[in-house]
Amino acid sequence: MFLSFFPKPKLFFLTFALWALACVISWYTFGQDLGSSLSLGQFFGVDFPTPLAEGAEQAAQMAYQESYGFASDVWLYQ
Known part of the structure; x- marks a missing residue:
């Protein structure tokens, strides 16, 4: 068989x-690295954040990392 x-x-x-x-x-x-351009998360209100400027505050960097991590998870699980 x-x-x-x-x-x-x-x-x-x-x-x-x-x-x-x-x-x-x-x-x-x-x-x-194609997640920011191919992700369907933008239709559900989850978009990749814009990169921070050099010398951004610690709180802004942490918020950016959190937002980027969540957007990456949406890209991974779609």
Whole structure:
């Protein structure tokens, strides 16, 4: 039954592993920073915050990190 479903299982699983590896590598090199432009969170009122200026206050930096973290979570779970 296994051979009738997968005529060449070694080739199938090898190409599957290579495609999975290529997808993971491309995600961690290119796709991770696309959240601010591709996220659907902006339709629900969750947008990525604008970057802070140099020398911003500690409270502003903490608020930025919190807002950016929540927007990243929305991007991750969509």
